[in-house]
Amino acid sequence: MKYTVVVGEHTVQVDVQGDAVSVDGAPIQARLASVPRTPLRQLALDGRARTFAMLRAEDGWLVQVAGEVWSVSVVDERTQQLRELTGQGKRGTGGGVIKAPMPGLVLRVEVEPGMRVEPGAGVVVLEAMKMENEIKSPTGGVVRSVRVVAGQAVEKGVVLVEIIEEA
Amino acid sequence: MLNRVLVANRGEIALRIVRACHEEGIEAVAVYSEADRIAPHVKAADAAVELGPPPAKDSYLNVERILAAAQRTGADAIHPGYGFLAERAHFAEAVEQAGLVFVGPPSSAIRMMGEKTEARRRMAAAGVPIVPGTTELLRDADAAVEAARGVGYPVLLKAAAGGGGKGMRVARTPDEVRKGFGQASSEATTAFGDGSVYLEKFVERPRHIEIQVLADSFGAVTHFGERECSIQRRHQKLVEETPSPAVDAGLRAAMGDAAVRAAQSVGYVSAGTVEFLLDPSGTFYFLEMNTRLQVEHPITELVYGVDIVREQLRIAAGERLDLPVEPRVPRGHAIECRITAEDPFANFLPVTGRILHFQAPTGPGVRWDGGIETGSEVGLFYDSLLGKLIVWGEDRERAVRRMRRALAELLVVGLSTSQPFHSRVMRDETFLSGEYDIGFLERVGDALLERTLSPSDVEEIAVAAALAEDEARSANVSLATGEGTETAADSAWLRAARRAGLRWR
Numbered sequence: 001m002k003y004t005v006v007v008g009e010h011t012v013q014v015d016v017q018g019d020a021v022s023v024d025g026a027p028i029q030a031r032l033a034s035v036p037r038t039p040l041r042q043l044a045l046d047g048r049a050r051t052f053a054m055l056r057a058e059d060g061w062l063v064q065v066a067g068e069v070w071s072v073s074v075v076d077e078r079t080q081q082l083r084e085l086t087g088q089g090k091r092g093t094g095g096g097v098i099k100a101p102m103p104g105l106v107l108r109v110e111v112e113p114g115m116r117v118e119p120g121a122g123v124v125v126l127e128a129m130k131m132e133n134e135i136k137s138p139t140g141g142v143v144r145s146v147r148v149v150a151g152q153a154v155e156k157g158v159v160l161v162e163i164i165e166e167a
Numbered sequence: 168m169l170n171r172v173l174v175a176n177r178g179e180i181a182l183r184i185v186r187a188c189h190e191e192g193i194e195a196v197a198v199y200s201e202a203d204r205i206a207p208h209v210k211a212a213d214a215a216v217e218l219g220p221p222p223a224k225d226s227y228l229n230v231e232r233i234l235a236a237a238q239r240t241g242a243d244a245i246h247p248g249y250g251f252l253a254e255r256a257h258f259a260e261a262v263e264q265a266g267l268v269f270v271g272p273p274s275s276a277i278r279m280m281g282e283k284t285e286a287r288r289r290m291a292a293a294g295v296p297i298v299p300g301t302t303e304l305l306r307d308a309d310a311a312v313e314a315a316r317g318v319g320y321p322v323l324l325k326a327a328a329g330g331g332g333k334g335m336r337v338a339r340t341p342d343e344v345r346k347g348f349g350q351a352s353s354e355a356t357t358a359f360g361d362g363s364v365y366l367e368k369f370v371e372r373p374r375h376i377e378i379q380v381l382a383d384s385f386g387a388v389t390h391f392g393e394r395e396c397s398i399q400r401r402h403q404k405l406v407e408e409t410p411s412p413a414v415d416a417g418l419r420a421a422m423g424d425a426a427v428r429a430a431q432s433v434g435y436v437s438a439g440t441v442e443f444l445l446d447p448s449g450t451f452y453f454l455e456m457n458t459r460l461q462v463e464h465p466i467t468e469l470v471y472g473v474d475i476v477r478e479q480l481r482i483a484a485g486e487r488l489d490l491p492v493e494p495r496v497p498r499g500h501a502i503e504c505r506i507t508a509e510d511p512f513a514n515f516l517p518v519t520g521r522i523l524h525f526q527a528p529t530g531p532g533v534r535w536d537g538g539i540e541t542g543s544e545v546g547l548f549y550d551s552l553l554g555k556l557i558v559w560g561e562d563r564e565r566a567v568r569r570m571r572r573a574l575a576e577l578l579v580v581g582l583s584t585s586q587p588f589h590s591r592v593m594r595d596e597t598f599l600s601g602e603y604d605i606g607f608l609e610r611v612g613d614a615l616l617e618r619t620l621s622p623s624d625v626e627e628i629a630v631a632a633a634l635a636e637d638e639a640r641s642a643n644v645s646l647a648t649g650e651g652t653e654t655a656a657d658s659a660w661l662r663a664a665r666r667a668g669l670r671w672r
């Protein structure tokens with residue numbers, strides 16, 4: 001499976017197909033062994049050996065290196081695609097329009113014109129394939145206009161909300 | 168001769184004292200709160216008495232219960248460790264009155280050193296240098312200028328009722344003294360309703376250096392050199408080393424003499440520590456005396472080949488100091504890092520939780536004085552100190568290298584500790600140069616605690632996380648045997664959906 005791994009500010013694509021592992025497309029030799037009844041894992045990577053303490057976390061793993069804990073997000077390809085569609089995992093400023101990533105029914109509108117939104121704040125809840133999808137603002141700013149109402153069916157690509165940069 | 172010693176403490180220091188007792192053929196009695204029922208110091212002792220609920224006032228600070236525990240277990244002495252009741256004169260007195268031996272100084276010495284103005288007066292009388300200043304309040308700006316001439320610039324104008332930095336002014340010239348006097352006085356009037364101001368010498372960029380003393384009950388007092396304790400955060404020591412890079416044999420002898428005089432002037436007995444401020448010119452001033460065993464005592468033990476807790480027990484048993492003659496010369500170099508349950512990346516906020524895995528560093532020249540093990544629960548009731556990592560090396564550079572190696576071996580999994588802070592200090596140029604003072608953390612702290620990863624770190628962590636994730640997922644699939652892979656796939660997919668913030672209606 002292909003994983004998008006985020007460590008601190010770094011994003012790394014790791015593809016794991018059985019014993020075959022590649023990092024950002026480049027094949028490497030990698031093996032991970034668990035030390036029984038401990039949270040310790042030993043990594044052998046292209047001849048380098050490291051021991052990490054690893055704990056399962058909400059969205060991936062907590063990896064402790066020399067006493068320092070890094071929260072590492074590990075997301076598979078499919079989830080990553082879903083996230084990109086729903087605007088999660090992106091941060092920025094500058095405003096813009098938020099479009100429906102898929103056809104669906106507007107269940108709720110969570111913002112009003114003039115409202116300030118933070119990056120990642122939910123703006124519209126769209127029902128598609130029997131699931132509720134919260135569409136999030138990829139940027140921070142002020143809501144300039146809301147183009148849809150609850151109960152409205154929308155096609156993919158329809159503008160839902162317009163955000164402008166804060167003055 | 169002592170037979171049974173009750174250790175009125177917990178954590179690493181209780182374990183340290185239990186160990187010393189056992190090495191001397193003395194039985195140790197532990198006391199503990201409900202929170203510490205299975206703590207290492209309890210398991211190590213020969214007998215143990217539960218004191219009460221976790222809050223210290225109901226357990227480790229409860230004099231009556233501790234004395235009752237000593238009586239019940241037939242202990243003939245009580246060792247207070249540090250903190251808790253160690254420097255409460257009334258406790259030492261109560262122990263003495265109960266007919267037990269207090270492993271520490273007489274209550275009178277604790278009392279005399281505990282009152283700071285009284286201590287200052289006594290030290291001056293005993294010829295121990297104190298920060299020069301006025302003991303009387305200043306009438307006006309002219310009187311302040313006059314006093315400043317007497318103590319020498321720079322000076323610190325302080326509100327008598329002050330605290331928290333309010334009503335304090337540093338002045339380097341007579342003009343600044345006049346201005347500062349007015350400002351400090353009006354600020355103090357506003358803040359405390361009392362405009363009285365006094366003045367003392369301002370010690371610039373001081374180091375915090377302390378001298379270890381030992382005294383027996385026959386009047387013999389001796390010292391074991393200095394400990395450099397300038398790496399601090401809000402008066403909390405983080406790293407200690409000995410010898411101090413700023414102290415040579417001459418200064419050591421002078422500070423040692425002053426410390427011995429300080430101890431003699433209050434009739435001191437047992438182990439004690441005299442703290443000084445040392446300015447860049449090599450002038451030192453008495454700060455206070457800690458009338459107890461000090462947290463950082465092990466570094467002195469390593470370079471002087473002395474067991475301070477053993478000496479405390481022997482002195483308490485009425486034996487004479489029996490140590491090689493002075494002057495003593497420190498052998499090699501020792502460093503201590505205090506490993507605390509604090510997150511250095513979150514302003515050293517205390518953290519709590521269970522220690523899921525613990526492994527102490529070992530190997531040549533390494534000592535771990537700890538009070539934790541795998542499974543220990545770290546709560547907010549007590550001090551955040553988990554243990555002390557102490558190393559010895561032939562010289563300072565080798566001690567630093569050894570500390571880096573030992574820090575890399577230390578494994579405390581499950582909660583954040585000060586460990587990464589120490590690893591950084593051991594690589595910091597200012598620390599390595601030895602040219603530092605108590606402003607170290609203020610000046611370099613932020614840069615020191617930047618979180619960075621090398622490209623190989625990133626790759627290794629990312630691959631380990633992806634492999635662990637992949638393994639966890641295939642384990643889930645194989646667990647679903649009998650229900651068919653579809654169910655397993657469903658559930659994996661569900662999890663993915665949940666992570667993406669999607670919900671079933």
